[in-house]
Amino acid sequence: MRMDSKRNDIPPGDDKSGRTAIKVNGLNKWYDEFHVLKDISLSVSEKEIIVICGPSGSGKSTFIRCINHLEPYQEGSISIFGEQLAKNKKSAALIRDTIGMLFQNFNLFPHLTILENCTLGPIWLRNIPEDQAIEQATALLDRVGIAKMAPKYPGQISGGQQQRVAIARSLAMEPKIMLFDEPTSALDPEMIKEVLDVMIDLAGSGMTMICVTHEMQFAHQVADRVVFMAEGEIVEIGPPDQVLKNPEWDRTSQFLEHVLSH
């Protein structure tokens, strides 16, 4: 609970604390006839940590994939640091320079070594000389605690280690915002902690984060605000104590009962 005291006095979602990192306005998305996201609006300030939870199929993954332009959407707008995203190369560069993303299935590149996974982006996209990129990647791997795995391939290490490599790979691009799409769902219980520790460490370093996760303990510990989504809508939003302890809506408390009884 180290940074809670600091965070609690920041009015959540308020621009006073700094610039607005992400602003989502009236986002709507359909898969054919199915309305996946219904009028989602959310403003995230810099260095804020948002945890999104909700039952499966509620559109939370789709939502953060939209922020990263991995999914097209039909209506609404998303802007990153005041710049509105459009479907062109310029916003691709903006996303690349500001947003990093973590996936449920790690999605490391299996044909490259751990080190190469982390140096690929810097070398090819940020034009950093190879030796410098290797140095930087080694430092990052050290930070997530797996520097000695550098010459191995993703298939040779455990899931928790793979997810930590994925974090290092994202950090190598020096993002200002990190999106986490259920980063611990595919992990064995033993390995969840090692990934969460890295994420907590990251939260403490002032990264703007949006995490889709079912780890309520984690949400309590680091989140500035918790967003509860159901049926493609934001049902409830507020500080973790409010949403997780005294939810306003019955849909939220139903879900929490399910998750916490595990």
Add this chain to the structure above:
Amino acid sequence: MDNQGTQKNELLKFVPRPNRPPITITYGPVGWLKKNLFGNIWNTLLTIAVFFLLFLLLKPFLEWTVLKAVWSASTRRECLEISPDGACWAGIFPWVNNLLYGLYPDNLQWRVNLGFGIGLLWFLPLALKKVQQKMMIALMGVLLFPFLANYLFLGGDRSIFHYTIACSALAYLLILYVNIGLTYLRCKRIEQYLEPFMARFSPKNATLLGHLTIWLIVTVLLAYIFRNQALEHVSVDAWGGLFLTLIISGVSIVMALPIGIILALGRRSEMVIIKWFSICTIELVRSVPMITVLFMSVTMLPLFFPNTMELNKLAQVLVAVCLFAGAYMAETVRGGLQAISRGQYDAAKSMGLGYWPTMILIILPQALRAMIPNIVTSFISLFKDTTLVSIIGLFDIMLMARNIAIDKNWLGLHAEPLVAISILFFVFCYTMSQYSQRLEKKLDTSR
């Protein structure tokens, strides 16, 4: 937290046992025989029966090929007189030269040997461990070597441009080998010796500049040395035998992969025109027999070119075979592309990689790796399919082998040449398949 900590200290500390090497069960060859072939009375009987059948089957073959075979005779009649039911290998020997080189003049065959020797030398470093930048070497080989080979094989007066590229190819190879030698002697590469000097002009690309400078110097030097060495022209019509087979299959194997990759990517493209062009090409070429494609290339291709342009048959055939091989390869590559999970695209995209970098750095290496067995199978069948060019009158090894049977000395000698080239084809194809298996093991990153 502290409570838990002290509690944990009181528990017994778990130390994993050291790993033991896996148990290996070796009975030796005798043990293996006992266990697998003579385990019980039934097994023993079956083994004996199978071996007896094998013996019955193989005995006549062995008699024909070795025991009753004739190795030296001057005509087929003589062969039959010596041993009427043995193979007449004597008929192959006078034709060996033709089987290998076709009608290429005897005194110029060194050029063919030299060309293939240089080709082998070029791709040999790819198998060496200490060599760096293998992709570059292979790429340069594919780009430059054809010019050099063409210059050697065809000869005659060629344009200064062609001559220069041939010399630059030779220069590249020379520098490559000097550098390999230096690497194994633990010295610096040539361009690194030049680096301090080159750094004056461009500190960033000093090594590259050094390499280019040396390359240029050696090229000019070679061009000067060979300036009066005119090679006698050998028409493509005289090319033949294994030489021609290797050229056709080599070119089509090298070209099939890039054509296939482009068509496969085109087929999955979101751009409608490119997509439909790729689909039409693939489906049209795939649904026509190769012989038809070959005939069409010889009879129809000239219609598309001006009358004054003289096309050689080999070039036409090469275009046809490459297109055919490319269309098949496209579907193989597409299979590989489909095996790549969406997560890989997501990861590449969220990293900010564009379409081509994603394909070249992330997707294709994985797709091609997964498809190595299929790709090599295509290569092998392509290699064998090139024998079809004999039908449109190119003197490849197949036509040469059949010509033995109409030689007046060896009239009717059909089986022996076919067996001989079968053995030759087996050697080539088996090598390819073994190489692919080695490659697969080497590239397997999951273990």
